[in-house]
């Protein structure tokens with residue numbers, strides 16, 4: 163097993179796209195082969211080594227470490243199918259999009275569309291996330307279906323849109339339209355802004371504080387230490403069902419009292 | 420360019436050639452008797468047929484583009500980079516413009532008709548057709564919910580109707596008369612539909628039956644190369660086979676010299692029994708019986724392929740009903756004075772009984788109707804995208820292919836269809852008929868769909884020996900048909916071993932019947948309707964011939 167460390171030489175003036183630079187891809191390759199892997203720079207294909215210094219070390223699990231400010235590096239862990247990726251800094255858009263398996267840890271912030279249509283694995287974001295975290299791809303009504311995403315900071319708009327399964331935890335604030343059109347899965351948010359769960363017909367949202375709820379949500383009573391989507395939560399919650407603006411809506415919002 | 424295709428095994432039903440080993444000579448874009456000093460290509464033991472002809476495939480226009488806009492996620496399913504001088508593109512069920520041309524060429528098809536052009540959107544349609552490379556094309560303008568048509572029929576002004584039909588073909592650079600859910604699309608403007616041939620359209624007082632028969636007569640009187648192209652009422656509804664049979668019977672005695680009087684399209688969607696989704700069943704056998712008896716009808720199948728696709732028709736009420744079933748996103752559009760299209764995604768699942776029956780019905784029709792009257796389509800992309808034709812061909816040619824699929828679909832399918840009991844397997848001669856000869860004949864393009872002297876040198880060669888074909892080995896067939904060994908278009912090699920080697924731009928065929936009518940009969944009405952109702956002026960409505968990249972005007976007399 164080995165670990166690949168990629169140090170960004172300097173912040174690129176336009177964004178890089180590193181689709182295909184995955185732990186399972188580099189596992190069998192020599193350093194030279196890795197350095198020659200193609201990445202996208204604007205409309206040009208360039209070699210990985212043009213923008214990154216690469217080092218290989220021994221490790222327990224296949225792992226790639228992106229070292230430096232990656233806020234202009236897009237598609238880190240795109241379609242990740244195993245192994246681990248660590249970003250020592252910020253990451254750009256589409257981090258972990260279409261990810262199926264494995265783990266990604268980001269020390270800083272991540273850009274928009276991260277964990278898009280994710281189906282498995284784990285992502286931990288220690289900073290903030292942009293809009294459309296865990297959302298479905300544009301136009302897609304079959305969104306995130308599995309995996310876990312944990313954000314220590316705040317997230318942007320439309321968190322987990324069209325989500326069908328899996329779990330999202332936001333320890334900070336989620337901007338408007340979190341859980342929009344959810345069909346399943348669970349979203350746990352510390353503080354949520356307005357239009358929470360708009361159009362949701364399944365799944366559950368658990369919040370400590372919410373700015374306001376849409377009129378499509380009906381109060382169903384209170385619950386003590388409820389079990390939500392197979393998980394125990396401690397405390398007292400007010401339970402709402404909705405969004406009854408949709409037909410046959412079975413979504414639930416739990417607001418902590 | 421001069422070419423000889425040497426020693427291929429040729430199927431050309433129009434000329435009675437059934438698997439003969441022979442040479443095909445090509446000169447100046449045409450098939451010739453003999454040619455000297457030509458480049459010789461050895462195609463020994465390979466399957467040689469006229470190039471494919473698709474008479475019903477939604478490849479351009481408002482609906483297709485709305486489909487693209489509605490489904491960005493469909494674009495993501497297939498992304499093709501630019502390479503070898505080919506344009507990039509994306510889209511699986513609604514591919515971008517250039518991919519459509521490339522895909523058809525690779526399949527060995529070189530002529531495609533887009534079958535539902537709202538007249539008001541014909542400029543868009545033609546400009547899009549102009550950009551589709553590789554193939555010859557044509558478009559059928561829609562006449563179903565047209566106010567002029569219904570007005571003239573209700574006032575029994577037959578000569579005016581004739582004049583208007585010819586004028587609209589000329590104005591839109593269209594090829595023939597398409598009717599979609601006659602009367603239903605206008606009724607939809609009032610949140611209604613029509614479910615019977617004698618049901619009146621609100622405010623016009625005409626019936627679907629009158630719309631169909633009047634337009635059939637007009638097409639015959641004008642001697643148009645193609646007949647009325649009809650999408651029947653009640654598409655997709657349980658029990659619709661009855662209205663379909665009644666519709667077919669309307670033309671039993673309407674004989675016409677040299678061609679059918681009615682082309683009924685995607686018959687699969689119109690051959691259902693039962694009175695609800697629970698009792699839904701195949702009535703393909705009943706419908707096939709009527710088609711076989713009826714000398715004035717030709718049909719295309721509209722086969723269903725399992726998977727995710729985008730439905731698009733000029734039948735807005737039907738698309739709305741489909742949306743009610745699936746709950747997925749949908750679009751309806753009102754095209755002023757003319758028609759009402761709709762678009763919504765659909766997933767055909769083998770585990771859903773209704774879908775499995777639909778799959779079986781399409782095959783039953785092709786297997787039960789005489790091959791001379793069958794044309795293979797998937798109503799692309801409604802039943803599935805056209806690149807799946809090799810799959811349908813494999814099902815038709817191999818009982819084993821059908822049985823293998825039957826084993827994977829909903830178990831009750833065998834009780835609701837007769838497919839398991841059908842042993843017929845198509846041979847290559849019949850396949851050539853339903854994908855080449857018949858569509859060209861139905862469309863009335865005498866230089867297409869055959870390899871006789873004088874025909875356009877549009878030829879497909881596939882890397883499979885038809886004389887050694889074993890129906891059990893259907894996967895090999897599917898593979899060979901998916902990537903033509905050679906596609907020749909107008910005498911030029913455009914595809915070689917599945918790769919596009921030359922990008923060409925085909926012609927757009929349209930029909931000019933203005934010589935057969937008296938335009939002054941409708942001048943006043945045109946003026947009035949355009950001033951009073953249309954949002955465009957008459958002069959901006961008409962498509963100039965110079966707007967077609969390569970215009971091919973067919974004059975009728």
Ligand SMILES: [Zn+2]
Pocket residue numbers: 475477534535685732798801
């Ligand atoms: Zn169609």
